[in-house]
Amino acid sequence: MAAADLNTIRATIEGRLATELASSPAIPVVFHNMPYEPTPNSSWVQCLTTFGSSEYLGHGSTSNSYNRIVGLVVLNIFSSKGVGPGANYVIGKRIRDLYNRVIVSGVFFDAPIGPEALASPAPEGYFQTQVRVTFESIEEL
Amino acid sequence: MATIRGESGSVEFETGSGSLATVVGTRSWSLTTTKETLDSTVHGNTFRQFVGSMISGSGTVELVYDPDATGQAAFVEDVMKTGDAADASFELFTTGSTNGTDSLSFGGIITDMEISSTVGELVTVSCSYITSGTITSNLE
Numbered sequence: 001m002a003a004a005d006l007n008t009i010r011a012t013i014e015g016r017l018a019t020e021l022a023s024s025p026a027i028p029v030v031f032h033n034m035p036y037e038p039t040p041n042s043s044w045v046q047c048l049t050t051f052g053s054s055e056y057l058g059h060g061s062t063s064n065s066y067n068r069i070v071g072l073v074v075l076n077i078f079s080s081k082g083v084g085p086g087a088n089y090v091i092g093k094r095i096r097d098l099y100n101r102v103i104v105s106g107v108f109f110d111a112p113i114g115p116e117a118l119a120s121p122a123p124e125g126y127f128q129t130q131v132r133v134t135f136e137s138i139e140e141l
Numbered sequence: 142m143a144t145i146r147g148e149s150g151s152v153e154f155e156t157g158s159g160s161l162a163t164v165v166g167t168r169s170w171s172l173t174t175t176k177e178t179l180d181s182t183v184h185g186n187t188f189r190q191f192v193g194s195m196i197s198g199s200g201t202v203e204l205v206y207d208p209d210a211t212g213q214a215a216f217v218e219d220v221m222k223t224g225d226a227a228d229a230s231f232e233l234f235t236t237g238s239t240n241g242t243d244s245l246s247f248g249g250i251i252t253d254m255e256i257s258s259t260v261g262e263l264v265t266v267s268c269s270y271i272t273s274g275t276i277t278s279n280l281e
Contacts, residue, residue, distance in 0.1 A: 056148045057205050057263070058165075058167055058168040058204070059148060059149070059170075060151055061148075064151070064165045064211075066207075138263075
């Protein structure tokens with residue numbers, strides 16, 4: 001066993017989204033620390049993966065032991081302003097279905113929260129909703 | 142002062158046909174040791190008096206269930222052993238895994254095994270045991 005590779009977990013999460021949104025109808029997706037200039041009146045998704053606290057699951061020190069690693073995926077969905085929420089929620093359903101209670105490559109996704117409409121979109125000029133998915137992975141040392 | 146955190150502990154076990162080895166995935170253990178007493182009060186005493194008698198022990202070991210974890214299957218399935226001759230050995234460590242150090246060792250029988258699966262939680266197994274024979278304390 002070995003310590004968890006957080007980049008592998010991140011790649012699992014982001015790769016799943018990139019693959020889904022690359023299929024028709026394709027929607028641009030941008031991740032942490034990436035430049036992106038959105039096209040006005042277009043739809044696009046921002047995916048932000050963060051890791052939170054870990055906890056001991058069992059006995060042992062640096063071998064024969066387990067930790068729980070938890071994290072959060074925040075998915076901001078942007079769509080055209082002033083045309084209702086329908087198009088945005090269609091994307092929201094695609095994203096929600098992608099993670100809803102799914103277990104992939106040792107990453108356990110919980111039931112998603114949202115899509116929740118945000119009163120103050122950032123950046124402005126779009127209708128924005130947000131889906132949040134907590135996840136956990138068991139580290140086996 | 143040298144306090145010990147619970148996660149430093151471990152459990153070693155063998156079913157009676159091998160050598161002690163770590164059970165991977167344990168997350169708690171407990172041992173309660175009890176000494177019976179015999180009333181030795183005699184005529185003339187005005188306060189009751191006792192002498193120590195038989196010593197026995199029992200406890201639990203809880204695991205995060207992982208069917209692939211080394212030692213778990215033998216441990217959780219020991220309760221299924223029929224005609225159990227109390228030939229299983231336990232060593233419970235408060236810290237480390239050096240045999241005979243910071244531990245309690247004894248022969249025993251696993252008397253209960255409960256596996257539980259709850260929505261939103263990890264599957265866990267809880268085993269209860271009783272000791273049989275000498276309990277060796279290395280809690281120096």
